[in-house]
Amino acid sequence: MSKISLNSTKVEKIKEICASFGNKQGEIINILHKVQGTFGYLPKEVQEVISEEIRMPVAQIYGIVSFYSFFSMKPKGKYPISVCLGTACYVRDSEKILNEFKRQLGVGIGELTPDGKFSLDCLRCVGACGLAPVALVGDKVYGKLTIDKVKDILDEYQD
Amino acid sequence: MKIKTLAELTSVKECACKLMSARLKGKNSADTNAKEEQIQEGSFKKTILVCGGPGCSASKSDVISSNLKECLKSEGLENEVDVVLTGCFGFCEAGPVIKIMPDNTFYVKVRPEDAEEIVKEHIVKGNKVEHLLYTEPSTGEQVVEDKDTNFYKKQVRIALRNCGLIDPEKIDEYIGLDGYKALATCLTEYSPEKVIEIISASGLSGRGGAGFPTGKKWAASARAKAEQKYIVCNADEGDPGAFMDRSILEGDPHSVLEAMAIAGYAIGATKGLIYIRAEYPLAVHRLQVAIGQAREYGLLGKDIFGTGFEFDIELRLGAGAFVCGEATALIHSMEGKRGEPTFKPPRTSEKGYLGMPTNVNNVETYANVPAIILKGAEWFSSIGTANSKGTKVFALAGQIRNVGLIEVPMGTTLREIVYEIGGGMKDGKKFKAIQTGGPSGGCLTEKHLDIPIDYKSLSEAGSMMGSGGMVIMDESSCMVSVAKFYLDFTVEESCGKCTPCRIGNKRLYEMLDKITKGKGTMEDLEHLRNLSNVIKETALCGLGQSSPNPILSTLDNFWDEFVEHVVDKKCRAGVCKDLIHYEINPSACIGCTNCARNCPVDAIQGERKSPHTIDQEMCIKCGTCVTKCKFNAIRIL
Numbered sequence: 001m002s003k004i005s006l007n008s009t010k011v012e013k014i015k016e017i018c019a020s021f022g023n024k025q026g027e028i029i030n031i032l033h034k035v036q037g038t039f040g041y042l043p044k045e046v047q048e049v050i051s052e053e054i055r056m057p058v059a060q061i062y063g064i065v066s067f068y069s070f071f072s073m074k075p076k077g078k079y080p081i082s083v084c085l086g087t088a089c090y091v092r093d094s095e096k097i098l099n100e101f102k103r104q105l106g107v108g109i110g111e112l113t114p115d116g117k118f119s120l121d122c123l124r125c126v127g128a129c130g131l132a133p134v135a136l137v138g139d140k141v142y143g144k145l146t147i148d149k150v151k152d153i154l155d156e157y158q159d
Numbered sequence: 160m161k162i163k164t165l166a167e168l169t170s171v172k173e174c175a176c177k178l179m180s181a182r183l184k185g186k187n188s189a190d191t192n193a194k195e196e197q198i199q200e201g202s203f204k205k206t207i208l209v210c211g212g213p214g215c216s217a218s219k220s221d222v223i224s225s226n227l228k229e230c231l232k233s234e235g236l237e238n239e240v241d242v243v244l245t246g247c248f249g250f251c252e253a254g255p256v257i258k259i260m261p262d263n264t265f266y267v268k269v270r271p272e273d274a275e276e277i278v279k280e281h282i283v284k285g286n287k288v289e290h291l292l293y294t295e296p297s298t299g300e301q302v303v304e305d306k307d308t309n310f311y312k313k314q315v316r317i318a319l320r321n322c323g324l325i326d327p328e329k330i331d332e333y334i335g336l337d338g339y340k341a342l343a344t345c346l347t348e349y350s351p352e353k354v355i356e357i358i359s360a361s362g363l364s365g366r367g368g369a370g371f372p373t374g375k376k377w378a379a380s381a382r383a384k385a386e387q388k389y390i391v392c393n394a395d396e397g398d399p400g401a402f403m404d405r406s407i408l409e410g411d412p413h414s415v416l417e418a419m420a421i422a423g424y425a426i427g428a429t430k431g432l433i434y435i436r437a438e439y440p441l442a443v444h445r446l447q448v449a450i451g452q453a454r455e456y457g458l459l460g461k462d463i464f465g466t467g468f469e470f471d472i473e474l475r476l477g478a479g480a481f482v483c484g485e486a487t488a489l490i491h492s493m494e495g496k497r498g499e500p501t502f503k504p505p506r507t508s509e510k511g512y513l514g515m516p517t518n519v520n521n522v523e524t525y526a527n528v529p530a531i532i533l534k535g536a537e538w539f540s541s542i543g544t545a546n547s548k549g550t551k552v553f554a555l556a557g558q559i560r561n562v563g564l565i566e567v568p569m570g571t572t573l574r575e576i577v578y579e580i581g582g583g584m585k586d587g588k589k590f591k592a593i594q595t596g597g598p599s600g601g602c603l604t605e606k607h608l609d610i611p612i613d614y615k616s617l618s619e620a621g622s623m624m625g626s627g628g629m630v631i632m633d634e635s636s637c638m639v640s641v642a643k644f645y646l647d648f649t650v651e652e653s654c655g656k657c658t659p660c661r662i663g664n665k666r667l668y669e670m671l672d673k674i675t676k677g678k679g680t681m682e683d684l685e686h687l688r689n690l691s692n693v694i695k696e697t698a699l700c701g702l703g704q705s706s707p708n709p710i711l712s713t714l715d716n717f718w719d720e721f722v723e724h725v726v727d728k729k730c731r732a733g734v735c736k737d738l739i740h741y742e743i744n745p746s747a748c749i750g751c752t753n754c755a756r757n758c759p760v761d762a763i764q765g766e767r768k769s770p771h772t773i774d775q776e777m778c779i780k781c782g783t784c785v786t787k788c789k790f791n792a793i794r795i796l
Contacts (some may be wrong), residue, residue: 064495127402128251
């Protein structure tokens with residue numbers, strides 16, 4: 001992974017977030033939520049700053065980041081796409097929908113299109129099982145999907 | 160304003176009831192304490208309830224709600240009719256759904272543009288909007304009231320009692336339906352021992368999956384001596400295909416808060432924590448609102464109901480790890496660690512959060528508690544079977560006609576759920592399997608359909624109650640692939656702490672993968688069973704121990720299908736790509752070229768108006784041609 005450089009405003013922002021949780025080690029998960037909410041993802045360099053602030057080994061922080069699927073060390077696209085692979089969607093063929101997204105975007109799961117516009121992920125159940133199979137673009141839910149509808153969805157985001 | 164006495168609570172209730180009178184009048188009198196004649200005339204003559212559950216929200220029920228408000232305004236009726244966006248009604252298949260009270264008229268598949276007609280016809284003229292009424296598929300007849308539909312007829316709503324009836328962001332509406340009265344009763348009339356006694360006598364048991372008796376759990380935490388004890392609500396709903404807890408938290412958050420305070424009083428804890436998935440932002444928001452309102456009324460905080468009892472609740476966000484549904488893993492996660500389970504004993508009731516005695520219950524378990532306190536242990540234990548009391552909420556999904564959230568008395572048979580409540584199979588296909596318990600459960604078949612639902616009978620059949628996921632499959636599901644789907648999930652979610660789960664499940668997955676690719680042997684089937692049994696006996700936590708269940712139950716119930724994959728190299732459901740190929744039936748193909756034009760890899764050739772053929776070398780078996788062909792000319796072999 002290529003190194004990224006954090007400018008001083010970003011470093012200050014991270015320090016501020018850590019301080020708002022009293023720089024407490026027990027608050028690490030809340031800190032990570034907040035930092036990811038601000039920067040979109042948690043690259044190594046960000047983890048290093050948190051490590052210094054709350055005096056926790058960076059290995060331990062990495063252990064936590066890599067344990068929980070909600071935390072990501074890779075940036076997300078401008079329009080993050082998540083295809084539901086919960087059981088209800090699975091039995092209504094959501095795998096075919098996922099494959100169609102892969103094919104049209106030319107990326108795999110957890111990857112970003114070269115222009116940074118779309119990223120593709122899968123998730124487990126958004127609770128809209130009545131609309132299965134379901135996919136999300138950002139927060140917007142698209143239900144009762146068919147292979148044909150994949151192109152229409154992507155077309156909506158051609159800006 | 161602080162509510163300090165039962166009398167003050169009652170006066171808030173009376174004010175709320177006045178505003179909610181249209182709803183209370185329409186509500187079936189059987190399950191409300193208020194008698195029709197006692198309900199005071201309120202300012203609203205009618206109330207339109209709009210479902211704001213996850214499914215209906217995705218179909219723009221918020222727009223329906225605002226359109227209705229606008230239309231009412233333009234008719235000058237905004238002070239006579241109110242519109243309430245509620246929690247989940249449960250009938251997702253018919254969504255978005257709305258209900259007009261006190262007329263008890265139930266409209267389904269409502270679109271935002273229907274708002275005007277609803278207001279002009281129903282509200283102004285008093286006519287039913289017929290094309291929005293529900294049609295019972297079995298009889299073809301229109302049904303006006305939701306309680307008369309097959310979907311609702313056999314349901315008993317205890318945990319979901321307020322979902323779809325109140326505005327979850329208004330504490331007054333919860334109080335209007337006897338909210339916080341159970342807490343007041345416990346604090347002012349019962350000793351902590353008495354509360355535990357009631358819960359024990361009710362027979363309530365853990366709705367998260369394992370079914371441990373709740374009263375027994377509370378008693379253990381009450382016995383433990385410590386300076387600080389904790390009440391934890393497990394809202395880390397990780398079962399893929401299940402949304403019971405989410406619906407309760409989004410539709411009726413106060414019932415969980417009230418129950419946690421009652422549990423706190425019973426075991427002697429002053430702090431409560433709700434561990435909730437970060438993937439449920441709306442539920443998180445609703446809980447934050449609810450906690451704020453309860454604090455404002457003094458129903459959380461110091462000196463609750465003037466009794467000196469102190470209790471407050473905080474939220475802890477999860478970060479997406481299925482194993483955190485296990486109590487010890489959940490506690491580690493709350494402490495800011497990797498969510499890895501530890502060996503029990505000590506149980507969390509003795510040594511939990513920060514090493515202190517901690518009572519952990521699931522959302523649905525808590526949601527039952529206030530109702531039990533108000534209506535009594537005897538009432539609750541009269542519902543259900545000899546060894547499982549009360550009701551259970553299930554998220555009914557898959558290839559079934561009525562997908563949705565249901566609550567049924569224990570003892571209801573699977574057949575009643577599938578064919579009556581569920582309305583039978585979708586698209587007239589044949590029933591094949593029913594899966595309960597998610598990745599820890601199993602697949603049952605036709606011969607199990609008459610099993611009454613309770614903890615014991617489901618385990619004996621090789622599945623489990625689980626948290627409430629219930630997925631129905633038809634003949635288009637390949638059972639080997641289904642087992643592989645669950646193992647894929649387990650492998651992904653295994654925390655990695657113990658070897659049987661980390662490595663064993665990976666090996667199980669590889670064997671299943673080999674079988675679905677047509678490379679399996681009979682020996683593999685034997686290994687699958689042996690390794691599954693080893694993992695079951697040796698994994699550290701409940702999740703590891705139950706992870707081979709999807710394999711064992713499919714091996715038991717669908718042995719022929721496994722053998723077919725191994726010996727005949729065939730997948731009867733046409734799912735396993737390596738075991739199938741597509742062929743065009745020349746006598747059915749009219750040469751419309753639709754398939755050829757849509758094939759992503761140009762594997763289909765043929766002249767216009769003459770039968771086409773598929774190049775098997777090039778074909779990627781995506782199935783696009785099958786969905787495109789209007790003449791059913793493409794066969795999966």
